[in-house]
Amino acid sequence: MTTNRSPLLLPLTIVAAAIFVIVVTQRQLLQARQDLNDTHAALIQTARDARTIVELRTQSQTIETRQRPPHDVIAQVNAVLSDLGITSTHLQSLTPEADAAVGQSTPADPGNLRQQSLRLTLQALSPQQVGQFLVHWHAAQKIWHAARLELIHNREQADGNLYDATIVMTAWYVADASASPDAKERS
Numbered sequence: 001m002t003t004n005r006s007p008l009l010l011p012l013t014i015v016a017a018a019i020f021v022i023v024v025t026q027r028q029l030l031q032a033r034q035d036l037n038d039t040h041a042a043l044i045q046t047a048r049d050a051r052t053i054v055e056l057r058t059q060s061q062t063i064e065t066r067q068r069p070p071h072d073v074i075a076q077v078n079a080v081l082s083d084l085g086i087t088s089t090h091l092q093s094l095t096p097e098a099d100a101a102v103g104q105s106t107p108a109d110p111g112n113l114r115q116q117s118l119r120l121t122l123q124a125l126s127p128q129q130v131g132q133f134l135v136h137w138h139a140a141q142k143i144w145h146a147a148r149l150e151l152i153h154n155r156e157q158a159d160g161n162l163y164d165a166t167i168v169m170t171a172w173y174v175a176d177a178s179a180s181p182d183a184k185e186r187s
Contacts, residue, residue: 033144039156073118073144073169086129092121097168105147114175117147124154130165143168 077086097117122133134146148168 033176035087042115043087073120073123076141076144077120077137080133080140083140084129086125086133086138090122090162092123093119094121095119102172112175116173118144118169120169121164122167123164124162125165126161127151127163130163132165133165143171145171 002106074091074094077091077094079092081088090096095118099116100113102113108138122130125133130149130151137144137146146167147170150166151163152166154162154164
């Protein structure tokens with residue numbers, strides 16, 4: 001009897017070893033496919049991000065030369081609100097925030113590039129109205145750009161979907177070196 005078992009034991013061992021190798025190889029193949037799928041998804045996302053970066057780089061910000069941006073921003077805000085059918089009573093405040101040199105100034109480069117900021121607060125608007133205002137604002141003029149937006153839920157209104165929007169607007173300009181606030185401080 002021992003002689004009959006030996007011839008069967010060897011082929012069964014070989015088959016078992018082959019099955020083990022196949023199972024291990026199958027797991028490695030599945031892991032490799034998962035890694036390939038993950039890498040492919042990361043590649044697609046990277047391509048999307050690269051397209052977004054290229055699109056953003058092609059957008060230009062208008063820079064005024066030789067003068068500060070005009071101070072008729074209240075009139076511009078009221079015009080945009082009027083175009084949207086929103087009354088000017090929603091304009092709560094418009095205050096200057098900053099007017100500062102951009103970058104370091106040196107004797108060789110006086111650093112005449114400046115950024116001016118204003119804080120605009122609109123009250124009791126729906127999210128859709130805020131979005132419409134921003135889109136129309138961007139289309140209506142090219143100097144002032146919305147740099148930051150804060151929405152605060154307005155609990156005083158009967159409609160629960162109204163917000164107070166604070167928008168920080170920025171404009172870039174090249175200042176006359178003799179007229180800039182920094183030049184006045186240095187003299």
